[in-house]
Amino acid sequence: MRATLWLSLAVALTACVSIDESGDVADSSTPAPIEGPGGGGSFGFGRTASAQEIAALDIDVGPDGAGLPAGRATVDDGLAIYQARCAVCHGVDGTGGPNDVLAGRIPGDGFPFATEAARSTVGNYWPYATTLFDYIRKAMPFDAPGSLTDEEVYGAVAAILYLNELVAADAVVDSATIAGLVMPARDRFVPDDRAGGPTIR
Ligand code: HEC
Numbered sequence: 001m002r003a004t005l006w007l008s009l010a011v012a013l014t015a016c017v018s019i020d021e022s023g024d025v026a027d028s029s030t031p032a033p034i035e036g037p038g039g040g041g042s043f044g045f046g047r048t049a050s051a052q053e054i055a056a057l058d059i060d061v062g063p064d065g066a067g068l069p070a071g072r073a074t075v076d077d078g079l080a081i082y083q084a085r086c087a088v089c090h091g092v093d094g095t096g097g098p099n100d101v102l103a104g105r106i107p108g109d110g111f112p113f114a115t116e117a118a119r120s121t122v123g124n125y126w127p128y129a130t131t132l133f134d135y136i137r138k139a140m141p142f143d144a145p146g147s148l149t150d151e152e153v154y155g156a157v158a159a160i161l162y163l164n165e166l167v168a169a170d171a172v173v174d175s176a177t178i179a180g181l182v183m184p185a186r187d188r189f190v191p192d193d194r195a196g197g198p199t200i201r
Pocket residue numbers: 081082085086087088089090099100101102120121122132135136140141142143156157
């Protein structure tokens with residue numbers, strides 16, 4: 001009786017445990033845990049994302065332009081894209097439409113680029129033109145986000161900057177143009193570098 005028990009235990013162990021050449025014991029009945037970036041296990045499910053999958057999602061652009069892709073567009077290219085993909089919601093010149101006002105100027109108003117419909121527009125409120133690229137690439141057009149090519153996003157940025165009188169009609173917009181552009185609202189924002197504690201109110 002006792003011998004039979006030991007035998008079945010030995011068979012059970014042989015079925016699921018093997019010892020590799022290095023002497024490490026590996027359990028063949030469960031998949032090897034996948035190591036996370038910090039060395040942690042994944043509880044045996046999921047898989048490590050491929051470099052291609054990470055690259056497809058890693059598209060954020062910093063205020064200084066870090067992360068901007070190659071590409072360029074003229075204002076004319078951009079206005080064509082704007083009319084085809086954006087005007088239905090933001091108005092033919094960015095000053096109206098059912099959704100956010102993107103551009104505009106109240107005659108005689110000392111606060112430039114605002115409109116009666118919206119006091120905040122790209123021209124008077126956005127501190128960095130690079131954020132325009134980041135936002136449009138991820139979120140617009142609202143009904144088909146992610147559908148624009150990088151060149152088309154540069155075009156949309158060029159059109160909005162032009163409609164806000166921030167680039168000339170013959171401008172070519174690329175990563176250097178938008179990273180180097182000092183937006184009218186740049187100094188209306190300060191970096192929030194509070195460390196916590198009593199500085200937080
Ligand atoms: C189907 C309607 C629709 C279309 C088409 C559309 N948008 Fe928008 N857009 C919106 C809505 C709605 C918001 C506000 C989103 C929010 O607040 O989360 C918005 C917000 C924005 C903003 C931010 C404005 C601000 O000051 O906060 C920008 C910039 C913008 N859109 C650009 C574009 C561009 C460029 C296109 C064309 C490529 C486009 N949109 C096409 C509906 C649309």
